[in-house]
Amino acid sequence: MEDRSAELRKRKKQNDDCISDDESTRLISTDGNTPKSTFSYEPLLKLIPYRHIVIFASAMLIYSNVNHGQFLHDDIVAIVRNRDVVGNTSLTNLFKNDFWGTYIVNKKSHKSYRPLCVLTFRLNYYLHGLQPLYFHLVNCLTHALVSVLTSVVSHKVIYCRYEDRGKNLAFLVGLVFATHPIHTEAVANIVGRAELLSALFFLVAVLLHNISIKCDSRIVEVVTLSMSVLTAGCAMLMKESGITVFGLMFVIDAFNVYATFNVSKMCATVWKIFRVVMIMAAMSSILFLRFYAMGWTKPTFSSADNPASKSPFLKTRFLTYSYISWVNFKLLLMPINLLYDYSYDTVPLVDCFSDYRSIATLAFFTTSFLVVLKICRKCLLYEFLTPEAWGMLLLILPYIPCSNIFFPVGFVVAERTLYLPSIGFSILMVCFIKNYIEVKSRSASHILLIALLAFYAAKTWERNKVWQTKEALFKSGMESAPDNPKIRYNWANYLRETHRYEEAVIHYEEVLKLQPDYPGALNNLAVILEKNDSTLERAREMYTRLILIVPDRAEAYMNLASIFNRTKDYEKAADIYLKMMSRHMYPILPTISLAETLVENNSLDSAESAISNLLFQFCHARRDERVLGLLAERRAALKLNNNRQSKQCFDEKALFTRALLLYARILHSKGLFEESETMTQSVLKVRKQMEG
Incomplete structure (x- = not known):
């Protein structure tokens, strides 16, 4: 036990030396060697005293050309035609229906339960009606806030050991995130607000969780931890991927137990373990409520939405899903050929190991595994989560819900789902430039960073134009796929x-x-x-x-x-x-029109069959026993089935009276004058009810 304590003290000293030394304020490079030079952007960044304002303004400026766009694509169903948005339903329905306005337990529902996001759409509609400008403006503002929060979290949580230098690194992370072209679908497409708000609450939850770890007061710790759990729940009610913040908090707390383990302070250790248990219990409770709201039913998708999910072969599903992970990473790494829809065979199935895509996927996962292994070893050695570790966690954990690992999703690839994982990618990009480019050539790192941000900004600005009109969006799809x-x-x-x-x-x-x-x-x-x-x-x-x-x-x-x-x-x-x-399909007006046409052409039997079927299936006809008896008698004469009865009703009684009058006319034309008179009397009865 004494050897273990001595080893811990030795590591702590190494850790403190690594962080405090002016010549080594940057994080140890992944190869474990002493840094050759200092990572410094002070000459550039001293000119920018208000970093958060710059990030916010950059995000708003880059997306300023989407504000006058139309409602496009999924916006039509989720907003324009959604009764939960345009205010035709009560607010409680928002918690009963899915994102598209369908009852959540309905078999046709996609089970996308995002009531808080729909509530923001409804507020938009309440304030400004269906004016796309204000919907787009809220999206742009939310993205700008998320970009600033990304920088804040990077500074306060990820680079907290770096003092002033951490502000510079966090600023770069915020700029990379704010300008990344992969965000165009989430920001420019109004329904992408679900991703934006989920990321916003995700980052707030991370900040609150970090405060709960660092504070000295147990009361403040419990309050901030509870607030982080509540905020995490809100993130999930914005978009399902928000639930992954619980996984992040679990990893942070579990690693904190390992890093601060001390036999002489078992009470503190037990409390930290209890924190881990509380986080898992909170996540389980929220998941339980989520599935309860869904009625314990799973979504169903067509084979076109996710072809691999319908494949009967496990090997095909495994290889294709693995390859899709590589495709998503390529979109983050090289956001050049972007597309608004990846359904059908846009990403063909991978069904054999000899496919070149399988080889590329194997190389990707092998490299990723080695990088993750090196990062983990360094974290265990220095007993704190390095920026690379944070980047990897924020890249991998939010991606899991759309990876098809636990359940199939309703898409092959969706650029908007990479919004949250791109936070981790932005951190890793800055780490790469810092650890591998800057140590060899400071000027090269400056040029690379400026070129990267310029490319991102130009590509985002250009891609935004695609999301302005239906013609531009669909035409771009035709050019790409x-x-x-x-x-x-x-x-x-x-x-x-x-x-x-x-x-x-x-x-x-x-x-x-x-x-x-x-x-x-x-x-x-x-x-x-x-x-x-x-x-x-x-x-x-x-x-x-x-x-x-x-x-x-x-x-x-x-x-x-x-x-x-x-x-x-x-x-x-x-x-x-x-x-x-x-x-069991009974279109009222077309059937009446058809029967009228048949009467004009003396096809009386066909006309009577059509109109009697219609009348017999709707409940208004049951108000008059004489009419019911007549219908049953006539249908028996025409050898029609009298057993099936529907509980449906005519939407308009005017159509009902028109159908009755038409039937009376048919019976009169057949010489059934008494029966015709019965129908006419029924019409008079219905009209009196309408007037009353």
Whole structure:
């Protein structure tokens, strides 16, 4: 035991010497050698006394060209069409629905539970309505604050042993983070606010946790630790990846137990172990509440969103997920070819070890393992977390939720999910320049740093332009990934919306060559083709294919019936509607319109079948026993099923009376005058109720 204490004192002395020596104020390089020169940017940084203001202003300036952008891509569903945002629901619904406004336990829900982020959207809408400028402005301000907080955390937590020199290093970390092009999707795309706010609360939680470790008062320690746990919970309610701050706090506290272990101070050690237990208990409790809110259900995604997750082969999933980690790191390292959607085969599956991508992945993970091993050895030797260790932790831990390690996610690669891991990357980048470039050539490190920041700023400014309009976004996707069916489909949709129908047809057909069973492309191509009588037959073929692929798509049935109606093939049109009704789909207005057309063409039996099916399925008809009895009698005569009953109702009673009057007309045309009179009396009864 005495030998252990002596060893600890020796290490402490080495540690103190390493930190306090003026010639060695920088962190020991990863090779363990004595530094050859001092890492110094004082000549440059003395000109900038207000570092945080510079970082904030830089972030705001670089993203100033996105403020006049439109609602794009996911913004339409998550904001413009989301009733939780535009105020058509109560505030409590924000905690019952997912990020997109779907009930969280619904099978169709993506289970993205971010109520606090949705609340900020709702506040935006309450103050300024659906004006994109203010939504974008909040995103830019949040990113600027996160950039400043990144510098603050770097100074107060990561480089706290470096005194004034730590401010300079932290300033560089903040600038690298503020300008990195990988953030354009998170900042310029309004729904990326979830990443921004989660990172904001993540960093605040780290600061509070650091205060709880360093403070002398036990009361202050408990309060700040509790506040850090609460803030971490808020980070998770902004975006799921926020939960990883608990993992970071766990590692910090666990390492603190190791570094400060002293047999003579067992009470203090027990308390530190208790802190670790409390952090894990808090994380478990929050995860429990998270899954409880989801109704203990898992999200379901299509194979297009994450092809590897649907592969039946474990080897393919393992190799592909591993390769995707390398792809994400390349995006951080070389943010040159950026893309707004990586679905389908944009990143092809890796299914064999001989694939060159497997070799690249193996080299990446081998190098990473060796670097992590060296960093860990140095941390254990000097008994404190080095900046490199912090960078690695902040890079790896926030990436875990989107890595497919524990559960499949709804995307292959998403640039916005790299927002939080890029904090760790920024720290590692500064460490690399400091430890490997500056020690060889100070001027080279200055040039490299300036060139890096200039490239980042220019690339970010240019990439922001892509997120300003729908045309620019979709066109950029076409230039980067023309073989992605979803990207080409989005471009075709834009062409259709701008009435460039001939071009749209070409691109829809290309989509179907890439993905023959793409429902949206089939439907939208058919919609264009049916505008011209010469291509009406092709439109009919498209709708028929669509019904085979998606049997419950009511729109396809209605459009196909409309085509038969235009070609005066009323019997086939009626058959289509009857098939649709057999699948429990009852479109009110189209069915009424079809029945009216059939009456005009003396197809009375088909008209009666359609309208009686409609009336029988809706609960308003049950208010009149005479009508119910008549419907049952007539349906028996037509050999229609009387057993199925729906609890649905007409949205408008006006449509209900129109359907009853039409049925009365059909019965009158068939010579069933008494039955017709019964329907007419029912109409009068409903009208009185409407007037009352």
